[in-house]
Amino acid sequence: MGWRQFFTPVRSMNASEAKAYIEELGDEGFQLIDVRQPAEYRASHLPGARLMPVADLGESSGDLDPDKPTLVYCAIGGRSRVAAQMLAGKGFSKVINMSGGIKAWRSKTAVGPEDSGLELFSGNEALTEVLSVAYGLETALLEFYESLAGQVDRQDVREMFQRLAAIEAKHQQRIVDYYRQARGGGDDEESIAGRDLGDTLEGGLTTGQYLDLYQPDLQDVGDVLSLAMAIEAQALDLYQRAADRAATSEMKEALSTIAGEERQHLRQLGELFAEQTGSGEGA
Template sequence: MRWATLFTTTEDISAANAKEFIEASPQTSFQLVDVRQPKEYLEQHIPGAILLPLNELRDRINELRHDLPTIVYCRSGVRSKAGCQLLQDNSFTEVLNLQGGILKWNGATAFGGEDFGLDFFLQGTYANGFEFAYHLEKGLQQFYLLLSKNASSEKVAELLLKMAKIEDGHMAALIAQSKNAGMEINISTHNSEIVEGGLSLERLHSAFGDNLKDAKSVVQLAMMFESQSWDLYSRLARKSQDSDDRNFYYKIAGEERKHLDKLTAELDDLL
């Protein structure tokens, strides 16, 4: 599809076309704006979305880039339509309204604050972004490995080990990138903290309950974590003042999005 032709006027874009556009586009090439209220955003939002409630949009409009195609959404498409008009009145020329809002969205979602789910794994402070990302991936790997030891079936165990292997690749890439940047990742100290700090099956079951009962539930839970990771790295990129750090976080966000795609394919096979 020729995406540029969609942004000639303030028009609606279907949830299916929006999902296809987001999946086909680098995250730095567009912006996604959520004009709902903070409580709505915490309950559910599209990963990478910028929260700018409609009543604050005019005053905070400079937080957005005028030169990027912009998709605006709300709950059902009414508030976002008004948001699109406001953006156009302020010289935004490439604006689309998500038709039907998040109610019609059939792609990945994130919920809670930027650390929801992920704070279960992250402890302590980190010297740099590479170290932060490394230990996030390490925590997820520990999660998968611990669950694989008590999996309900061989198929579930194999799936969990496969997920852990993917995280291994992410960590290797982060170590290589940190060396290129002249930085170091403290591996041993935090690795001990994660295990000794209580990353046990009892804590996992207490935190996530019935989400661990079968292969489909495990994949869905993993998809939740990957969506949260994608969303978190996107937020970190937007908040970063350093262009190299910003590009780094966007790259990691893209990797998490690819990982989510793989998990989605796994889920399709299980359904």
């Protein structure tokens, strides 16, 4: 490859353009690569990103599809520009550098190592088992919101928790519908709810972990919505990472579909946040 790779021209997008590009392509239409170090990734990363430090990219890039749109980012855009040039030099035809890096990203991010939450999905289980786990995570989050609705004093906050619970109930029903299709009918609600996940919520973290991590004021509508967006970002991240390691195309498609719905929820919550607070915080 040699030094000539660093002069390979590559396309760049700023964070806003990259976000729109991701929305346009859908969750199966692109590869999102974080070329920072593992500690940086653990602290914060774009939902669904695969960790490939720039120093290891020469070896790890063999796991990528060179014909698929590939969006590369780092902290501020320097390492990712080098990484994008390396990939372009290796024949990646649609590689894009996100200028400004994650520091310019104004939407919610995920936390934790690459294997965070993946103990919930082995990658080899039946589709119905995957959907049962997804249903359990939705149920836990719904019950979390309902529980908090009964604990807060402010009426507007109580109503917001109830509204969030209603959103989760709709998604829960969507998963039941997928489960029915996978089984070809049957007693869906009873059979899908077979696995006890304890207090693990969407995204693979527990209620205590989310509250400790974000320390929201649960009497404030803005903080409540910000927490909800953080949970959805974590869920999107988990489902996309699980889809990347799925053993079958059927499993990959199911997990990618659920990830796409989490992305829609995140967008919906971002709009609700702006409506409630007058803030432009992105989803």
